[in-house]
Amino acid sequence: MNGNSIFKSRMARREALEGLLFAGPLLLGLLIFTLFPVLDSLYISFTKYNIFTPPEFIGLQNYRNLVNDSLFWQSLRITTIYSVISVPLQLVAGFAVALLMNQKVRGITIFRTIYYLPSVVSGVAVSLLWVWIFNPDYGLANVMLRAAYLPTQKWLTDPRTALGSFIFMSLWGIGGGMIIYLAGLQGVPQHLYESASMDGANIYQKFRHVTLPMMTPVIFYNLVMGIIGSFQVFTQAFVMTSGGPANATLFYVLYLFRQAFNYFRMGYASAMAWVLFAIILALTLLVLKSSSAWVYYEGERKR
Template identity: 50%
Template sequence: MGKTWKRHLEGYLFIGPWFIGFLVFMLIPAGWSLYLAFTDFSFLKPPVWTGTENVRKMLDSDVFWKSLRITSVYALLSVPLHLGTALLAAMALNVKIRGIGFYRTVFYLPAFVSSSIGVAIMWKMIFSDSGVVNALLTGIGLDRVKFFNSPDNALYTLVGINAWVLGTAMLIFLAGLQQIPRELYESAKVDGAGAVRRFRSITLPLLTPVILFNLILGIINAMQVFTNGFVITRGGPAQSTYFYVLYLYEEAFKFFRMGYASLLAWVLFLIVLLLTLLTLRSSSAWVFYETEMKGGKR
């Protein structure tokens, strides 16, 4: 019995730094916001308990459903696009040719500046009616397209922009590719496996832990998309990019309805948690951890 007790303690010692931080900096604020979800809280006065009033209001609200729909569409489109392009880029940049470092840096560039103020202005200008993109389109004989000034196109434009910031996911895929031991490829080549076969049997399976990571993170981030909707489109035009977290933010800080906003946060939390758990559950079918290989020749 003493041995297992020691094992548990050891585990907690290792995760200790996170665990303590979690208790102090996460659990308490999260618990507080859960309480707020059932109150009327305007920041400057003490919260007033209102029970399920906020829930009723949320379910009745058109905007709630609309913003949920917009965010889901965004996630559905941007996650595969973002991941797919990041993986392709990582593979292209994993090659050992001269100057590859330069290209890697260039591909990562957007991630450096994506949070800066200039970029929002720049996007608006690039996608404006007489901006660079339309200049290219008309240059090859196509009609002008309205991007951010059309309720039909604004959301897809944001999806496209999101793919451009593939730097982080790409970097992680790169690290994942780097971790695959070269000897596996070498012995496969010796066994006569072609490039595609090598990709399918070695690269892809061994990348699955990382793919899982990027997938889960992608879902979490896509469902919480906020920044570009805030600085570029302000939720418009005609609420076509009114993301869920943007709705939440306005309820909290523009209309001082922090109690209701807290409920919105927890609803999102539950949705994302569900999606993540589903993904994790499915992962046992397609994710390959080398840890699980017991003995045997590779």
């Protein structure tokens, strides 16, 4: 009995040691690339630091300067507008396409491939493609508008349409969300539809009271991911417009990058990073909090 428990505790100790060893790379990574940098970043945000001379503690000055920085507000405004329009648009469009595809039409695999294809490519190559598409004189966008006898646009070269062009471009990437919806739709138990039919529900009622409630967790996931992603737009803005014209596409992270790596204002950039973190955290918590009102509960509600 006694020997057995000693054996057991030795086994447990061995297992604990092995567990730590297996998680070792991760633990080291968390320490080096997350915990330490987070604390350091917070400290740097309270300093004036140009990376060539040692950081100088200035308290809340960076945050105070942010409040008076019109470009900071501009970048925040641009990013918020982009987020508020493009996230719901992508959500609805992705969901709509997934719904259509779920109607047992032929060739669903081909459609799925085509709609998802743009989501496979990203980064600089795609940005360059869209610069060419948005070319006001010979680009595809205006070619299509002319073909439809619609007025052509200046797209990226006009401060009034530049941000809209980015939103338009983001719609090309709805395939990623669409596939997640499609998987969710195919996971809705068939018997729910059958019993709804027996109760005499029509297509709209089935959608409203079966499909939609069952899909709320997936919508929730795509919403949170969409919000987080939309606040971190960088590559497209850097490659396509470098924030122009007239700062009309000065996305938040682009401005942050400029402060850090063009002007070497590391303290100021760190303060911006913390503000970004606060915004993303607040928005996520807000969605999370609201989720109790619309995720899952929808299914419980009668009528």
